Amino acid sequence: MTGGFRSRHRGETHVFDDLGALLACASPRRSGDELAGVAADSAARRVAARMALADVPLRRFLNDPLIPYESDEVTRLILDSHDAAAFASIATLTVGELREWLMSWEADAGRLAALAPGLTPEMVAAVSKLCGNGDLIAIAAKCRVVTRFRSTIGLEGRLSSRLQPNDPTDDPLAIAAGTLDGLLFGMGDAVIGINPATDNVDACIRLLTMLDELRLKFEVPTQSCVLSHVTTSIQAIERGAPLDLVFQSIAGTEAANAGFGVTLALLAEAQEAALSLKRGAIGSNVMYFETGQGAALSADAHHGLDQQTVEARAYAVARAFSPLLVNTVVGFIGPEYLYDAKEIIRAGLEDHFCAKLLGVPMGCDVCYTNHAEADQDDMDDLALLLAVANVNFLIAVPGADDIMLNYQSLSHHDVMRLRHLLGRRPAPEFEAWLARMGLLDDSGRVPPLPGSAPAVARLIGHGARA
Amino acid sequence: MRDDAFEMLRRMTRARVALGRSGDGLPTAAKLEFQMAHALARDAVWGKVNFDGIADALAPREVIKVASAAPDRASYLRRPDLGRRLAAGEASKLRPGPFDLVFIIADGLSADAVESHAADVVIATEAQLSGLTIGPVVLASEARVALGDDVGAAMGARLVAVLIGERPGLSAADSLGVYLSFKPAAGLRDSARNCISNIHGHGLSTERAADKLAWLVREALRIGVTGIGLKEAAPDAALPTTAQPSSITHHKPTGARGHE
Numbered sequence: 001m002t003g004g005f006r007s008r009h010r011g012e013t014h015v016f017d018d019l020g021a022l023l024a025c026a027s028p029r030r031s032g033d034e035l036a037g038v039a040a041d042s043a044a045r046r047v048a049a050r051m052a053l054a055d056v057p058l059r060r061f062l063n064d065p066l067i068p069y070e071s072d073e074v075t076r077l078i079l080d081s082h083d084a085a086a087f088a089s090i091a092t093l094t095v096g097e098l099r100e101w102l103m104s105w106e107a108d109a110g111r112l113a114a115l116a117p118g119l120t121p122e123m124v125a126a127v128s129k130l131c132g133n134g135d136l137i138a139i140a141a142k143c144r145v146v147t148r149f150r151s152t153i154g155l156e157g158r159l160s161s162r163l164q165p166n167d168p169t170d171d172p173l174a175i176a177a178g179t180l181d182g183l184l185f186g187m188g189d190a191v192i193g194i195n196p197a198t199d200n201v202d203a204c205i206r207l208l209t210m211l212d213e214l215r216l217k218f219e220v221p222t223q224s225c226v227l228s229h230v231t232t233s234i235q236a237i238e239r240g241a242p243l244d245l246v247f248q249s250i251a252g253t254e255a256a257n258a259g260f261g262v263t264l265a266l267l268a269e270a271q272e273a274a275l276s277l278k279r280g281a282i283g284s285n286v287m288y289f290e291t292g293q294g295a296a297l298s299a300d301a302h303h304g305l306d307q308q309t310v311e312a313r314a315y316a317v318a319r320a321f322s323p324l325l326v327n328t329v330v331g332f333i334g335p336e337y338l339y340d341a342k343e344i345i346r347a348g349l350e351d352h353f354c355a356k357l358l359g360v361p362m363g364c365d366v367c368y369t370n371h372a373e374a375d376q377d378d379m380d381d382l383a384l385l386l387a388v389a390n391v392n393f394l395i396a397v398p399g400a401d402d403i404m405l406n407y408q409s410l411s412h413h414d415v416m417r418l419r420h421l422l423g424r425r426p427a428p429e430f431e432a433w434l435a436r437m438g439l440l441d442d443s444g445r446v447p448p449l450p451g452s453a454p455a456v457a458r459l460i461g462h463g464a465r466a
Numbered sequence: 467m468r469d470d471a472f473e474m475l476r477r478m479t480r481a482r483v484a485l486g487r488s489g490d491g492l493p494t495a496a497k498l499e500f501q502m503a504h505a506l507a508r509d510a511v512w513g514k515v516n517f518d519g520i521a522d523a524l525a526p527r528e529v530i531k532v533a534s535a536a537p538d539r540a541s542y543l544r545r546p547d548l549g550r551r552l553a554a555g556e557a558s559k560l561r562p563g564p565f566d567l568v569f570i571i572a573d574g575l576s577a578d579a580v581e582s583h584a585a586d587v588v589i590a591t592e593a594q595l596s597g598l599t600i601g602p603v604v605l606a607s608e609a610r611v612a613l614g615d616d617v618g619a620a621m622g623a624r625l626v627a628v629l630i631g632e633r634p635g636l637s638a639a640d641s642l643g644v645y646l647s648f649k650p651a652a653g654l655r656d657s658a659r660n661c662i663s664n665i666h667g668h669g670l671s672t673e674r675a676a677d678k679l680a681w682l683v684r685e686a687l688r689i690g691v692t693g694i695g696l697k698e699a700a701p702d703a704a705l706p707t708t709a710q711p712s713s714i715t716h717h718k719p720t721g722a723r724g725h726e
Binding site for chain 2: 031165171177335336370375398399407408413416420421451456457
């Protein structure tokens with residue numbers, strides 16, 4: 001099943017050495033693929049690659065692994081867990097025909113969910129390269145991936161949010177302030193999640209305890225997470241910390257995961273440890289993963305693949321552990337991977353599309369760094385596109401400015417505005433809590449309240465003393 | 467309207483809390499203040515360091531100007547590999563030592579940081595290092611941290627201290643970082659360096675940074691190592707307590723260490 005691919009157009013023949021090269025050349029232009037030296041060297045060659053890719057039978061991806069089975073545990077996971085019965089309905093299709101079927105009215109939420117175990121990351125990465133941004137949105141919008149812990153995330157008509165109250169010194173008071181600010185906007189129904197400034201067990205336990213006390217004080221139906229390394233979380237569990245979700249950054253190759261200090265076995269151990277605590281009130285999705293295009297290349301662990309294809313492989317890792325939440329940190333990695341807003345926006349839509357097709361509960365950190373060619377207007381655009389695509393959750397930071405990680409995401413205002421604009425509501429359990437707290441009006445919206453309003457005074461007054 | 471509760475939130479954190487609302491959006495002043503912070507960060511990234519001014523501030527010390535292989539800022543941002551090595555012919559400008567220590571001032575991602583703090587840190591550190599053989603100060607444009615490895619090797623330096631503009635955040639566009647590497651040579655791993663970061667007006671002062679750097683320099687020369695081995699030997703007072711350690715320990719995907 002090896003051998004090259006050819007595409008002829010107006011007398012010119014383009015040759016692509018193998019499947020990996022074909023996928024890389026078919027990718028929309030981005031700086032990371034150019035840095036890796038795998039991108040198409042002309043616009044025509046890029047489209048010629050797509051024409052050749054459209055004719056590739058889906059079976060080829062099962063028989064011709066991009067990274068050898070013997071040398072990569074992510075490849076083994078993908079192939080060993082492939083569901084042939086689910087694949088049967090599309091087994092005879094090409095990549096181009098799969099795109100057309102996904103676009104068809106026949107492909108509804110139920111059929112897409114049934115197909116997910118039959119799809120591999122490489123198949124969905126391939127089909128994404130034939131899709132325009134509008135296609136990525138329309139197809140992803142049909143997918144539903146619902147997960148539960150204390151709240152239910154991913155239901156139709158809902159848009160959840162991660163509240164991210166980071167502080168450069170892990171100061172509990174500052175983190176409480178950011179959390180309370182977010183709760184007043186209805187943020188935090190996906191998770192209240194802190195990136196710790198210092199990754200050690202004591203700091204992790206201190207933050208977990210503080211977040212849990214805040215949650216219990218106000219009886220908030222959500223979950224908390226300290227985004228430490230998975231080994232730190234395991235130690236925190238052993239020491240009896242009130243840990244809801246285990247976090248880990250993951251990538252799409254064994255070598256890139258080694259760069260993060262994880263293996264599939266270690267992730268399984270962490271999942272088991274978190275499950276043993278039985279803290280989920282209504283469900284047992286206990287894992288939280290972050291991903292992002294370029295992570296594998298930055299660890300020199302991309303095996304010559306384009307960054308979007310490697311990224312999709314990370315979703316196979318994610319789905320093996322039934323996560324509550326997964327999000328791409330799309331603009332965080334920097335301009336050497338995604339140079340400008342056009343590249344960031346495209347990558348955000350691709351990541352969400354690929355994850356959802358694979359049955360992964362995808363959210364997004366709509367974000368950028370100050371050395372990327374992007375600004376807050378571009379984040380407004382991407383957030384709106386993802387919300388229309390029914391993204392499970394978005395990350396929100398006070399004033400869009402993360403003072404610990406030094407980058408910009410969405411603000412509490414931004415996510416609340418999207419909910420109001422598009423008629424999306426928070427997770428049902430959390431929505432009921434907001435109503436109980438007096439933070440919703442009769443139409444289900446979060447009204448602007450003065451500091452003297454009883455609901456605000458109660459939350460801030462008690463929360464600040466927590 | 468009493469807003470005591472919001473005032474309490476603002477006192478608890480430097481984060482942008484209790485900004486107020488205009489309907490579902492930000493009030494105008496808050497909106498524009500954010501834009502100004504981003505504009506300052508953008509100007510810091512795209513600004514050109516006035517290396518002549520830095521040479522004047524360092525006089526009478528000898529300086530040597532070199533350029534990386536990145537021909538302009540856009541290439542620098544897209545191609546980190548080019549910023550890590552010298553442009554063709556530049557190595558011939560360097561004067562071989564041997565030296566105990568060479569300071570390299572690199573523009574990195576913030577021209578403001580370098581212009582505001584780099585010369586002060588060099589001068590204050592050097593004052594604490596009498597008895598050491600210190601080479602000329604190298605001024606490197608379109609440079610990343612690892613450029614110091616090439617420079618240090620070419621100059622026969624036992625240690626290089628790369629002072630470099632950090633990726634600007636909205637709260638500080640002028641933050642300087644220092645990376646100290648023992649036995650610099652191409653291919654040195656980041657884990658073999660020690661970092662002092664967050665040197666700016668509201669972070670670590672240049673004096674404190676110089677204290678820490680001087681301690682690290684003497685200790686690195688004594689035990690012959692930088693990186694994790696040196697960090698573990700450091701007393702608390704010598705560690706960068708206000709360091710913004712996200713570039714090392716945060717768990718957003720890696721690769722965002724734009725200045726390295």
